[in-house]
Amino acid sequence: MIRRKIGTLNAWLLVIPALILIGVVVVFPIGYTGYISLTNMNIFNWFTFRIIGFRNYINALFLFDSGFLQSLGVTVLWTALNMTFQLVIAFVMATLLNIEKLRLRKLYKTLLMFPWAMPGYVSILLWRTGMFNTQFGLLNQWLYRLGMEPVRWLAGDVSAFLSSMFVNLWLALPFMIMIMDGALQSLDKSYFESAILDGAGWLTRSVKLTVPAIKPIIGPAVIITLFTTFKQFDVIFLMTKQPGAQTGANIHTVLTYAYENAFITHNYGFSSAVSMLIFLMLISLALLVNIRLRRVAD
Amino acid sequence: MKRILKYGKATSQIIMLALTLTLVVACGSSVASEGETTADSPARPVELVIWHDKEEAIASVLESYLDTLQPEIIVTMERKHGLTETLKLVGNDPRVAPDFYFFAHDKLGVYAEMGILAPITDFVSEEDLEAFLPMTIYAATYRGNVYQLPIYFETLLFMYNRALMSDDEVPTTTEELYAFMRSGAGGRFGFIEQHSTAYFSAGWIHGFGGVIITEDGIPMLNAPETLAALEYRLKFVERMPGETEYATVNALFREGRAASLIGGPWLVPSIRASGVDLGLALMPTVSETGFSLSPFSGVQGLHVLRVAAENPEKNPAIREVLQMLLNTDIGVAMAIASGCAPALTAAYELDVIRNDEMVMKMRETAETAIPMPNIPEMDIMWTVLGNLLVDVNMRSRDIQEAADDAQRRAEDLIRIMRGE
Numbered sequence: 001m002i003r004r005k006i007g008t009l010n011a012w013l014l015v016i017p018a019l020i021l022i023g024v025v026v027v028f029p030i031g032y033t034g035y036i037s038l039t040n041m042n043i044f045n046w047f048t049f050r051i052i053g054f055r056n057y058i059n060a061l062f063l064f065d066s067g068f069l070q071s072l073g074v075t076v077l078w079t080a081l082n083m084t085f086q087l088v089i090a091f092v093m094a095t096l097l098n099i100e101k102l103r104l105r106k107l108y109k110t111l112l113m114f115p116w117a118m119p120g121y122v123s124i125l126l127w128r129t130g131m132f133n134t135q136f137g138l139l140n141q142w143l144y145r146l147g148m149e150p151v152r153w154l155a156g157d158v159s160a161f162l163s164s165m166f167v168n169l170w171l172a173l174p175f176m177i178m179i180m181d182g183a184l185q186s187l188d189k190s191y192f193e194s195a196i197l198d199g200a201g202w203l204t205r206s207v208k209l210t211v212p213a214i215k216p217i218i219g220p221a222v223i224i225t226l227f228t229t230f231k232q233f234d235v236i237f238l239m240t241k242q243p244g245a246q247t248g249a250n251i252h253t254v255l256t257y258a259y260e261n262a263f264i265t266h267n268y269g270f271s272s273a274v275s276m277l278i279f280l281m282l283i284s285l286a287l288l289v290n291i292r293l294r295r296v297a298d
Numbered sequence: 299m300k301r302i303l304k305y306g307k308a309t310s311q312i313i314m315l316a317l318t319l320t321l322v323v324a325c326g327s328s329v330a331s332e333g334e335t336t337a338d339s340p341a342r343p344v345e346l347v348i349w350h351d352k353e354e355a356i357a358s359v360l361e362s363y364l365d366t367l368q369p370e371i372i373v374t375m376e377r378k379h380g381l382t383e384t385l386k387l388v389g390n391d392p393r394v395a396p397d398f399y400f401f402a403h404d405k406l407g408v409y410a411e412m413g414i415l416a417p418i419t420d421f422v423s424e425e426d427l428e429a430f431l432p433m434t435i436y437a438a439t440y441r442g443n444v445y446q447l448p449i450y451f452e453t454l455l456f457m458y459n460r461a462l463m464s465d466d467e468v469p470t471t472t473e474e475l476y477a478f479m480r481s482g483a484g485g486r487f488g489f490i491e492q493h494s495t496a497y498f499s500a501g502w503i504h505g506f507g508g509v510i511i512t513e514d515g516i517p518m519l520n521a522p523e524t525l526a527a528l529e530y531r532l533k534f535v536e537r538m539p540g541e542t543e544y545a546t547v548n549a550l551f552r553e554g555r556a557a558s559l560i561g562g563p564w565l566v567p568s569i570r571a572s573g574v575d576l577g578l579a580l581m582p583t584v585s586e587t588g589f590s591l592s593p594f595s596g597v598q599g600l601h602v603l604r605v606a607a608e609n610p611e612k613n614p615a616i617r618e619v620l621q622m623l624l625n626t627d628i629g630v631a632m633a634i635a636s637g638c639a640p641a642l643t644a645a646y647e648l649d650v651i652r653n654d655e656m657v658m659k660m661r662e663t664a665e666t667a668i669p670m671p672n673i674p675e676m677d678i679m680w681t682v683l684g685n686l687l688v689d690v691n692m693r694s695r696d697i698q699e700a701a702d703d704a705q706r707r708a709e710d711l712i713r714i715m716r717g718e
Binding site for chain 1: 386390408412413414492494495497539540541543544545546549550555674678680681684685688692693707711712715716717
């Protein structure tokens with residue numbers, strides 16, 4: 001009995017630093033945002049704010065107008081397309097990297113990791129000015145050489161969305177390729193050898209063997225990427241909406257919309273209420289995904 | 299094996315315990331050390347900190363100038379990334395807040411409302427302030443209090459490439475400018491500017507007698523003057539490249555693909571370095587109204603944090619620093635180092651300033667330039683007006699409809715800002 005209690009105590013002692021860290025870094029900011037959302041904290045009563053109940057939440061619900069719903073639709077589409085392309089491309093790339101007797105495998109892996117090593121902000125602005133710029137961008141230089149008219153890649157809603165998605169894939173693929181590569185390497189080769197003997201082709205092996213086998217390994221990474229993509233701010237904002245450098249495209253994700261309609265007001269009570277509502281949306285999405293995954297597993 | 303496991307377990311427990319203690323103790327140690335610092339004896343030199351976001355040329359001039367106050371007062375310039383946001387978080391904390399910050403005047407309304415600024419008039423007299431250009435003191439004033447000691451100001455200038463636009467071709471009116479743009483300018487852009495940003499568009503709105511926002515914080519985005527300015531400017535925008543962000547505009551002009559532009563003095567060093575024969579001119583007059591294009595001006599200067607002003611040890615030292623900056627030397631030194639226009643009127647009587655073409659052009663433009671509004675509500679207008687300009691210039695939306703939408707949006711956001 002005493003030994004068991006000591007064991008429990010030891011276990012707690014071991015996890016306490018991690019719990020404190022999670023508490024300070026994750027739980028406290030969320031709790032504090034929740035507290036601020038119930039106050040009238042803005043620049044006019046910065047140090048004298050008081051609790052005003054749920055008034056900020058009522059005001060925040062008015063923000064959820066047609067513009068917000070449209071941005072929510074764009075966010076869902078953005079997340080769905082990005083996740084689909086990421087999973088498919090990463091799977092193909094990882095499979096190619098695992099071809100037996102592939103030469104220079106390490107070099108390819110290093111090159112594929114390169115986008116991950118660069119700060120996102122720098123990468124996005126490099127793509128924006130280096131590739132998509134109407135006057136100086138590489139894409140239009142190629143079109144010019146081919147005798148074609150320059151294209152304003154980031155001016156139209158659809159072309160800006162696709163351009164932003166391309167940049168996001170460039171930024172996000174290294175992570176997914178690394179996870180898929182690790183998952184593929186952990187698979188037992190004997191199943192595949194048996195499948196080949198049974199006459200299964202690459203597609204059949206991929207669909208019936210590889211994908212089910214790596215699903216539990218890549219699951220957490222997919223969920224993390226799903227939420228990162230859903231709450232994406234930097235790619236679309238820096239590509240199309242950076243102050244002083246707007247391109248004409250009018251695409252908003254939930255976060256860029258909230259930024260333009262809440263955060264610029266310096267009303268921290270209101271902005272926190274908006275943040276909490278978006279947080280609740282994300283939590284709901286997380287629960288839905290978890291329930292779905294559990295059902296699939298069962 | 300068992301023994302190894304036992305020792306390993308014990309070691310990991312000790313490490314975890316140490317980590318836990320470190321995490322807990324780390325939070326308290328800084329407070330203790332701060333407490334010790336505040337108990338320093340008054341005989342030691344007073345140390346003052348200035349936060350800034352300026353380039354090295356400007357910061358080093360100010361720091362060397364204030365070094366003459368040593369050994370009694372030691373002033374340190376600290377370059378702060380994200381200065382404006384950090385000030386909101388720590389501006390009221392005597393342990394972390396700086397004593398001054400060196401920044402443009404347009405944010406002082408936000409900080410004054412937050413209550414983290416001390417009026418400059420606590421340290422310098424009203425007579426002292428009369429030595430400054432009136433525009434700079436107007437910019438530094440919020441709700442009747444002067445919160446900034448101006449040091450220099452910047453404003454937009456009309457710049458042209460003499461190889462592509464001769465001195466005789468420099469337009470004095472907007473219609474002359476448009477005629478030059480239509481003439482083709484040798485297959486290049488006749489004129490470019492960042493047409494869909496609020497900062498660059500303000501000059502056109504002012505040129506039609508309008509304002510972006512009143513001093514009381516009322517947006518004027520669908521006022522007749524604003525609508526007229528937006529409509530008139532469209533024909534100019536149509537003859538500029540679609541994307542006109544800072545880098546593109548700068549590169550087009552430096553590479554000789556644009557004959558003229560409206561830009562800030564910060565562009566001048568890179569333009570001159572690229573070999574462009576740069577000419578500077580006054581802003582053209584709007585042919586429709588007879589007013590000149592009146593760009594925004596930004597006044598850069600020193601602001602005193604309230605927590606520093608209330609510190610009895612620091613208060614006299616702050617006074618000494620500000621008194622020292624009433625001298626024309628610092629403005630002149632900065633003008634020489636970085637081409638900025640001094641805020642003190644007396645500086646313009648000196649030959650070294652009178653012979654500087656760029657500084658004198660800014661001085662002349664300052665006669666019609668309008669300081670950026672320093673009220674908090676302006677923070678909303680930058681975004682909302684920017685979106686309106688994109689709607690009109692880049693998305694071809696109906697001007698009246700877009701302006702009405704923008705006006706409603708601005709009013710809503712201002713209501714939220716005020717917590718109404």
